[in-house]
Amino acid sequence: MTAFTGAGINAAPFSEGVTTMGTGRNDRNKQLLVRATPTGEVGPEHFEVREVEIPTPGAGEVLIETHYLTMDAALRLIMRNSSDFLFRLGPGDLVRNTVVGRVVTSNHAGFAPGDFVVAHTGVQTYAVAKGEELEKCDTSLAPASAWLGPVGVSGLTAYFATFAECRPQPCDTVVVNGAAGAVGSMAGQFAKLAGARVIGICGSDEKCRWLENELGFDRAINYRKGDLYTQLVDAAPNRINFVFDNVGGRVLDESLRWIAMHAKVLLCGSTSQYGAEAMAGPSQYIWLGTMRASLQGFVIFDYEQRYEEARQHMARWVKEGRLKLPEHVIDGDVGDFPAGFRDFYRGANYGKMLLRLPAAR
């Protein structure tokens, strides 16, 4: 790897929608496997590449050529040595990933060669999946890559966190922790559409400028610089009515110290804890008592019936120039995924970070 396309917004090429070529079947399928269970930071040493035959689709199945891989913090969580979670990856397992790919051959009436699909087929260049397990990307609404980010699970999480779980009003102040991330960068924009005052917390001055200048946040704070609590108090004179928390840890702690009466802290993620040897809870949680506030969890899949409605609204807002779909695309092959994931976990990304494979270029 890897040429960054930069802190791109709508950087994904729209031309993908017309790709129709088949793959040369002399290729091999490159797969990324877990080599070792990490403690602390995940890096290339925890993975290995294997080459196998490209699989052949059976009845009702589809062969997919992978174009985009997603950088998702939850991968760190399922690589933990813990039986607490539904999914768990250990040495020898194919690395789980939700991908966007192009249909090469199809034995399912719902899909034709050239269709772009979302598939849960892991980090590999080709995969076979049942048609029922795929979702077609409607590229008239947004580019295929956006199905992994702004109009995919990240953006939908932000959408329903804002418009269903919190419903902020113009008199409210919303703090977005992990504001430059895939969920945060959308959540802040949605809260602005609802008329609220929006403060983003992120990890660099450059990200602060991006949030304020490109995405319209009222204020962005670099949590690595100065006293976070003091800056929050300054930025939110009427205290904080909603916290969209994607990170946990110290950033959440300082936010809790400045919540308003009846505030709601919505748990969208806890990235700072996924890799921690011993997870730590929000040490300032007793403020929830004092302020009659709540810390609320939710799961995006409960809103599945409303995804289409949400995407229609998003596409309209994009067309009206009121919403941006931030993507951060890096180019590389399957073997570049581990270094990309490490950089992502260190906070390299501006919006949704994707790895674009050679087949997509």
Place this chain on the structure above:
Amino acid sequence: MTAFTGAGINAAPFSEGVTTMGTGRNDRNKQLLVRATPTGEVGPEHFEVREVEIPTPGAGEVLIETHYLTMDAALRLIMRNSSDFLFRLGPGDLVRNTVVGRVVTSNHAGFAPGDFVVAHTGVQTYAVAKGEELEKCDTSLAPASAWLGPVGVSGLTAYFATFAECRPQPCDTVVVNGAAGAVGSMAGQFAKLAGARVIGICGSDEKCRWLENELGFDRAINYRKGDLYTQLVDAAPNRINFVFDNVGGRVLDESLRWIAMHAKVLLCGSTSQYGAEAMAGPSQYIWLGTMRASLQGFVIFDYEQRYEEARQHMARWVKEGRLKLPEHVIDGDVGDFPAGFRDFYRGANYGKMLLRLPAAR
């Protein structure tokens, strides 16, 4: 000190209601002051007794002879060296306490000698207070001492936690952390009245027997013995719908690991953290996300308009034999308060713990 009246239920003498004697004005007023700010456990070394003149009530004021002092975990919190909290006690301050006392002389039309009142007058044998700051104990509903516990803030917290904040149903399982405490011993009974399955977590086998045999809990678990999580799973086959948390820390963590979908964890207190050098949050809080659950704070004073209604219900249930008002009364003088508080904080109490002063005997 101190003769324990034992793990008494309704141990307080009803005869108080007819006490009418004045005090011999040759007495002095004994006050308990903070001597040093504690780190870790609070003990007698952090307090000192001072004797001063008994004060004289001015216009609109009342002289009160203190009968009962309350053991309240929040005292540990306000003795912390922290500016985070509204009230804070430092060396030289009178120890804050809500007391039940008898009116000796009154310059306020609302109170007559012999009346029992709740006063926020601290740890001292006599005090002067404005009539407006006092609440009269209606001893036709419950003994005066109960105004500090089962029909006071502790019991009211349990009442509104159950019937307003959580509203458990007969199909629900409720876990009460700190079940043998002032709030927990009432909350478990209220949840039983609502028909729910009630599991109490406490710190000794004797307390377990007390909860199951005297208070009607379906099951009690000693968190100091065996694996708490395994015992919870066994006791709550359908997972936990509501947690009334009074303690935080490990007991809360293990409860969170077994919550049901859409569970609610109600923060009634966080006693395990009040004295901790660095407070720790619930390390298993990411289960709130997975289970679409919430951790909710509330403050009893928001329900002040409904206290009377709650007390009427409680008095009726007591009369019908469906509710007990657990009190744990120890006898002693003002100077015995620190050792009593230390024992209380170590978990000595069965229900609400009170220190009965010589004037009440």
